[in-house]
Amino acid sequence: MQPVFSLEEPQLIPVLSDYLNQNPGELLLGWDKTSILGRLSDADVLALLAEYGPRCILLWDAVENQSGLDRVNLLEPLCRAGLTRVRAADPGVLRCLVQHYPQLELEADLRVGNHNRDGLARWKAQFPQLKRMALGVEWPLDEVASLTELAIDLEYPALGPILIFHSPRPLIQTHLESQESYWEGQVQADEKHHALTVIENQRGTHLLYNKWLFLLDQLEAMKQAGVAFMGLSLFGISEPQRLLHAIRNEHADWAALRKSLGHPTTRGFSKSNRTDKQFKHLNPRRRKQEAMGLVLDTKSGIYMVLECRDRVREGQILHFQIPEGDWLEAPITRLRLWTGEPVDQVQGGCFLACHVPRVSAGSLVFSEAPDGNVPGPDSDPAV
Amino acid sequence: MASSTLIQKPEVLAPAGNLHKLQVAVRYGADAVYMAGPQFGLRQGADNLTHTELEQAVRFCHSHGAKAYVVLNGFLFQKELQALPDFVQFLSELRVDAVIASDLGVVSTVLEHSSIPVHISTQASVFNAQHTAFWAEMGAKRVILARETSISDAAKIKEISGLEVELFVHGSMCMAFSGRCTISNFTAGRDSNRGGCEHSCRLPYQLNDSADAHTYFSSKDLNGLSLVPELVGHGIDSLKIEGRMKSALYVASTVLAYQSACKSALANGTFEDPHFLLDGFSHRPYTAKPLLGLLDADTAHFQEQGREPTRFALAGHVLEQAGDRVLCQAKVALHADSRVEALGFAGDIIPLDWDGVTDVLGRPVQKVQPNQMFTVRQSQLQALMVLRLSDATRV
Numbered sequence A: 001m002q003p004v005f006s007l008e009e010p011q012l013i014p015v016l017s018d019y020l021n022q023n024p025g026e027l028l029l030g031w032d033k034t035s036i037l038g039r040l041s042d043a044d045v046l047a048l049l050a051e052y053g054p055r056c057i058l059l060w061d062a063v064e065n066q067s068g069l070d071r072v073n074l075l076e077p078l079c080r081a082g083l084t085r086v087r088a089a090d091p092g093v094l095r096c097l098v099q100h101y102p103q104l105e106l107e108a109d110l111r112v113g114n115h116n117r118d119g120l121a122r123w124k125a126q127f128p129q130l131k132r133m134a135l136g137v138e139w140p141l142d143e144v145a146s147l148t149e150l151a152i153d154l155e156y157p158a159l160g161p162i163l164i165f166h167s168p169r170p171l172i173q174t175h176l177e178s179q180e181s182y183w184e185g186q187v188q189a190d191e192k193h194h195a196l197t198v199i200e201n202q203r204g205t206h207l208l209y210n211k212w213l214f215l216l217d218q219l220e221a222m223k224q225a226g227v228a229f230m231g232l233s234l235f236g237i238s239e240p241q242r243l244l245h246a247i248r249n250e251h252a253d254w255a256a257l258r259k260s261l262g263h264p265t266t267r268g269f270s271k272s273n274r275t276d277k278q279f280k281h282l283n284p285r286r287r288k289q290e291a292m293g294l295v296l297d298t299k300s301g302i303y304m305v306l307e308c309r310d311r312v313r314e315g316q317i318l319h320f321q322i323p324e325g326d327w328l329e330a331p332i333t334r335l336r337l338w339t340g341e342p343v344d345q346v347q348g349g350c351f352l353a354c355h356v357p358r359v360s361a362g363s364l365v366f367s368e369a370p371d372g373n374v375p376g377p378d379s380d381p382a383v
Numbered sequence B: 001m002a003s004s005t006l007i008q009k010p011e012v013l014a015p016a017g018n019l020h021k022l023q024v025a026v027r028y029g030a031d032a033v034y035m036a037g038p039q040f041g042l043r044q045g046a047d048n049l050t051h052t053e054l055e056q057a058v059r060f061c062h063s064h065g066a067k068a069y070v071v072l073n074g075f076l077f078q079k080e081l082q083a084l085p086d087f088v089q090f091l092s093e094l095r096v097d098a099v100i101a102s103d104l105g106v107v108s109t110v111l112e113h114s115s116i117p118v119h120i121s122t123q124a125s126v127f128n129a130q131h132t133a134f135w136a137e138m139g140a141k142r143v144i145l146a147r148e149t150s151i152s153d154a155a156k157i158k159e160i161s162g163l164e165v166e167l168f169v170h171g172s173m174c175m176a177f178s179g180r181c182t183i184s185n186f187t188a189g190r191d192s193n194r195g196g197c198e199h200s201c202r203l204p205y206q207l208n209d210s211a212d213a214h215t216y217f218s219s220k221d222l223n224g225l226s227l228v229p230e231l232v233g234h235g236i237d238s239l240k241i242e243g244r245m246k247s248a249l250y251v252a253s254t255v256l257a258y259q260s261a262c263k264s265a266l267a268n269g270t271f272e273d274p275h276f277l278l279d280g281f282s283h284r285p286y287t288a289k290p291l292l293g294l295l296d297a298d299t300a301h302f303q304e305q306g307r308e309p310t311r312f313a314l315a316g317h318v319l320e321q322a323g324d325r326v327l328c329q330a331k332v333a334l335h336a337d338s339r340v341e342a343l344g345f346a347g348d349i350i351p352l353d354w355d356g357v358t359d360v361l362g363r364p365v366q367k368v369q370p371n372q373m374f375t376v377r378q379s380q381l382q383a384l385m386v387l388r389l390s391d392a393t394r395v
Helices: A010-020 A042-055 A067-080 A091-100 A117-126 A141-150 A216-224 A240-249 A254-259 A284-290 B019-027 B051-063 B084-094 B104-113 B129-138 B151-161 B183-187 B225-233 B248-268
Strands: A002-007 A026-029 A056-060 A085-088 A105-110 A130-135 A153-160 A163-167 A183-188 A196-201 A204-208 A212-214 A229-233 A293-299 A303-308 A317-321 A327-331 A349-353 A364-366 B011-015 B032-036 B067-072 B098-101 B118-120 B142-144 B164-171 B205-207 B221-223 B238-241 B312-322 B325-330 B340-343 B349-351 B373-377 B386-390
Touching: A002 A010, A010 A042, A010 A240, A026 A042, A042 A056, A042 A067, A056 A105, A067 A091, A085 A091, A085 A130, A091 A105, A091 B129, A105 A117, A117 A130, A117 A141, A117 B104, A117 B129, A130 A141, A130 A229, A141 A153, A141 A216, A153 A216, A163 B183, A216 A254, A240 A254, A349 B312, B011 B019, B011 B164, B011 B248, B019 B032, B019 B051, B019 B248, B032 B051, B051 B067, B051 B084, B067 B084, B084 B104, B098 B104, B104 B118, B104 B129, B129 B151, B142 B238, B151 B164, B151 B225, B164 B225, B164 B248, B225 B248, B238 B248, B248 B312, B248 B340, B248 B386, B312 B340
Parallel strands: A002 A026, A002 A229, A026 A056, A056 A085, A085 A105, A105 A130, A130 A153, A153 A229, B011 B032, B011 B238, B032 B067, B067 B098, B098 B118, B118 B142, B142 B164, B164 B238
Antiparallel strands: A153 A212, A163 A204, A183 A196, A183 B205, A196 A204, A293 A303, A293 A364, A303 A349, A317 A327, A317 A364, B164 B221, B312 B325, B312 B386, B325 B373, B340 B349, B340 B386
């Protein structure tokens, strides 16, 4: 697999130069004009283009407002200096690039919010110029394998920080009476939460997850999934030379290397993504899927007020799921309109009936027992 | 600004967290509402609507001249997409007026399986005209622009792309670009872009070694009411109110305020300030800066600033009406000295006459408990009116 080094900081240029002069690999240039975290100056980018030419990809991962699209003109000198490829996240930026620089090869930065094959197929259809898709860590690798039918080069992140919050607003330095063009610190919500790296720069304020992504011990799985390029960032790595040496040799002691990174590490969601697993706890009331009504109010042993969608008759057996989850069944007796008038049946709406023991406000009302057609206490709510 | 002869009233689009709130929004004058079904939305904590309720909701909207939009704005995995065509078919049969989506796979599926118009969610972070053109080529009818978009940029985007544009004008705001924030995914294992946002941005954070913690990443609430003349003048098609998790009092008050402001702006170009409606419920300090393109630290809400004092709390709802008698449900404890009033559908205030209050057995009562049903003899009250309680008389 070909390494693609994300280069955000100029001090890493000499470190990577040594590696790139002897090994295959590409450079993703974090230019401060177009990249969220990039700090490379115009001079840095021009020098790297001069040295590495077509091995360079310019990163334009920022989302742009209307005037931000004018930055497309800033690429002219870079193109004259040998820029051949750009990777962008904003479809508006990609369209601008197609119009202004039809000769450029394009790549899509799909790190966030793109994790189904149909969506990626549409990206490809909309931008036939795309040569590569850079995926995010939300993709489990076994699902990445299904993307081979798209017939496009895939890149998967293998090492580096994970950007989890990106705001265009400068939120920190104003409180410190500081005005640095780049400011980095740590924030921590409380003792239960880990400290996160916070960065404020020309693109706003950004948070990095406390764990760095580390999948260098999963390269075989990435290959099996059809990934041709691995994304690597040396940002914040304490011993980059040691890491580069290990990458060069491919069969390093990954466990020891992981411990030496200077950060705790994570595999992201490369194994599986179950970030919807807790949803059923967020809203147990979603079980009312097939409920015909709700108990609004009760007076123990005297009355209950129900609101139902369908017709209810005196003596009809109804089933109640009380807020504690238990199921009860009981006939409706002493049916009355809410105005107090006794009736044989109501056509839905609010009405009164004799209270059923244990039924309380918030109980769900069903016309049928909790069989296969009606969600029972242990059924999995629709997600 | 556009010529006055071309100016049209923008749609006031209200949140509908459940069927009741939807009906409240429509009765208080919303031109359109947005709601979620049991799947594919972004508010797993909201009640949301069952299939049967969706059917009732669309029927209710259309019978009152309002439009019904259904959100499908989660970012889905391939296996989740498989269930989507059936749901889209169902929505198509209901004749919903649009779906709101952000995922390319979802948009493709909707367009392939139906002719339902597609509005692109703010989750897609559409921030420029070229991005809008991308969605136009896909077949979208409208874009709900990124919450960071200014009114003037929105007007340019509309002019260049030809698509309808919708802007958030009121409610809670993300501080990060919507759809690009994954704090919850990593720190809580809950996918914020599929409905599990944990609102970690609202927490106070200690900076470096400071002992003090501040809510650096928590946004003030958006309030674009004073900018309605600009929104109208720039031809913004839809003014969106955030808040499917918020109360019926919030829904009723915001819809009344924005409709009133739109009509006022259109009628004579002047602006009658219905701000009193927007201070009638709990909220963070307001800001209008994002709509002016001012994205600075002042848009953050420091917790020590507190929430704005509220003048009212939700007291209850009018559920049904029979002659001059109405059935109500209290949401908080009320007593004979409580100053309870109904918010009329035209914004008029109707004080509750406690002398006519009885329990459902017809017995006069001096107090009612939270969730208790009670009846009142008062002919001005109508079903779906919201009852509010002056905070000064709260039990």
